Amino acid sequence: MPGDINMWVMVLGDMIIFAGYFVIFMIYRSMNRQEFLLAQQHLNIAIGVTNTVILLTSSWVVALAVQAVRAGEFEKSTRLVLAGGAGGIAFMVLKGYEWASKIAAGHTNSEMFYSFYYVITGVHLLHVLIGLIVLGVVVRELRNPAKRRPAMVETGATYWHMVDLLWVIIFALFYVMR
Amino acid sequence: MNLQSRAITWVWGLLVLITIGTGWLAPAAHTNHLAQASLPITVLVLALALIKSRLIIRYFMEVRNAPRWLGLATDGWLAALFGAVLVIYLV
Numbered sequence: 001m002p003g004d005i006n007m008w009v010m011v012l013g014d015m016i017i018f019a020g021y022f023v024i025f026m027i028y029r030s031m032n033r034q035e036f037l038l039a040q041q042h043l044n045i046a047i048g049v050t051n052t053v054i055l056l057t058s059s060w061v062v063a064l065a066v067q068a069v070r071a072g073e074f075e076k077s078t079r080l081v082l083a084g085g086a087g088g089i090a091f092m093v094l095k096g097y098e099w100a101s102k103i104a105a106g107h108t109n110s111e112m113f114y115s116f117y118y119v120i121t122g123v124h125l126l127h128v129l130i131g132l133i134v135l136g137v138v139v140r141e142l143r144n145p146a147k148r149r150p151a152m153v154e155t156g157a158t159y160w161h162m163v164d165l166l167w168v169i170i171f172a173l174f175y176v177m178r
Numbered sequence: 179m180n181l182q183s184r185a186i187t188w189v190w191g192l193l194v195l196i197t198i199g200t201g202w203l204a205p206a207a208h209t210n211h212l213a214q215a216s217l218p219i220t221v222l223v224l225a226l227a228l229i230k231s232r233l234i235i236r237y238f239m240e241v242r243n244a245p246r247w248l249g250l251a252t253d254g255w256l257a258a259l260f261g262a263v264l265v266i267y268l269v
Contacts, residue, residue, distance in 0.1 A: 001248070002240035012251060019259045026266040033215060041205040041213045049201040053194055060190035063238045067183045154240075161238040165231055171197070172227035173263070176204045178216040 002066070003155035011162045014127070018166050021123070022173060025116050032112060037178060039113035042105070047098045048175040051091050052167065058087025059164035062135070062157045069142070069153045077153060078142045084160065085135045088128050095125055117174060124166055131163045189237040196226050220267060228260045 001008070029036045065080035099121075102114065109115040138156035141147045179187070200223055205213035235252045236242040242249070 001244050008248065012255070015252075015255055019255065019262075022259060023262050023266065026263050030266050030269065037205055037213045037215060041209060043204075043206045045201055045204045045206040048204070048206075049197060052197045056190060056193045056197065059234065059238050060186060060193075063186045063190075064183055066240075067180065067186070071180070158239055161234055164238070165234045168193075168197075168230050168234065169227055169259075172200070172223055175206065176200050176223045177220045177267075178203075178205055178213065178223075 003158040004151065007155045007158050011158055014162060015166070018123075018169075021120055022169060025120065025173060028112060028116065035111075036113045039107070039111055040175065040178075042102075042107055043117075043175055044098060044101070045175060047094055048171055051094050051098075052171045054087050054091050054094070055164045055167050058084045058091070059161050061087070062160050066150070066153050066157050069148070069150045074142055074145075074148055078139055081135055081139050081142065081153070081156070085132055085139075088132045088135070088160075088163075092125060092128055095121065120170060120174070124163070124170060127163050127166065131160045134159050186237055189233050193230055193233060196230055200226055221264070224260060224264055224267075228256060231256055 061080045062084035065077045065084065068074075068077035068080060099118070102117075107114045109118060134156045138153055141149075141152050201207060203219050203223060232253075235256070239252075241252050
């Protein structure tokens with residue numbers, strides 16, 4: 001098993017909770033199709049695509065960090081985890097800019113689509129933040145020769161990939177589907 | 179680069195390509211006219227999102243090398259979620 005079983009239990013639990021959010025979003029969408037579609041048209045697709053690519057790339061380098069630590073390349077693994085974390089920070093900055101520009105354009109919680117958008121991307125953003133803390137712990141352990149072990153990096157990576165996975169679905173449901 | 183890393187890198191390339199490709203289908207990518215609902219586009223987008231999700235689970239999260247129950251659990255989650263999303267869209 002890649003990583004710790006307890007992390008998998010938490011990740012699967014989070015996946016089920018988010019699936020609940022997605023289903024509720026879809027039910028409200030099906031009751032307000034035209035309204036949601038027009039609101040979607042006001043999203044910034046360039047930012048949506050860029051943020052998705054950033055998170056996919058971040059996930060990829062963290063997956064490579066797992067390979068590196070298994071090969072005993074601790075320095076390389078540390079650098080890759082740090083690069084993955086930088087991707088997470090870039091995602092948060094871009095998301096913050098996106099929120100600010102939406103609010104400035106008058107798209108607030110008073111629109112049903114945007115109230116879902118702020119809550120679900122907000123809860124997701126909280127997971128990005130927790131993921132960054134997890135990656136920070138991984139880096140700290142990788143730097144300590146007495147503590148570093150592949151299972152630790154695998155466990156942190158599992159959480160980080162979940163953040164990526166949930167975003168890919170948010171991107172499809174909020175930005176792209178019609 | 180070992181075999182695993184190479185596979186992970188190919189998957190990343192595919193994920194990025196699909197993401198950029200589907201970006202063109204978004205309602206916000208065409209702002210010169212009012213967005214129209216589209217069943218074919220939605221089905222295509224959901225199918226591609228399902229493929230992307232499964233690639234992340236199998237290759238990045240390494241579920242393809244994990245015990246069988248984990249593969250069944252994640253596939254069950256994908257089937258339930260995407261099945262529910264499509265059914266709610268259709269009704």
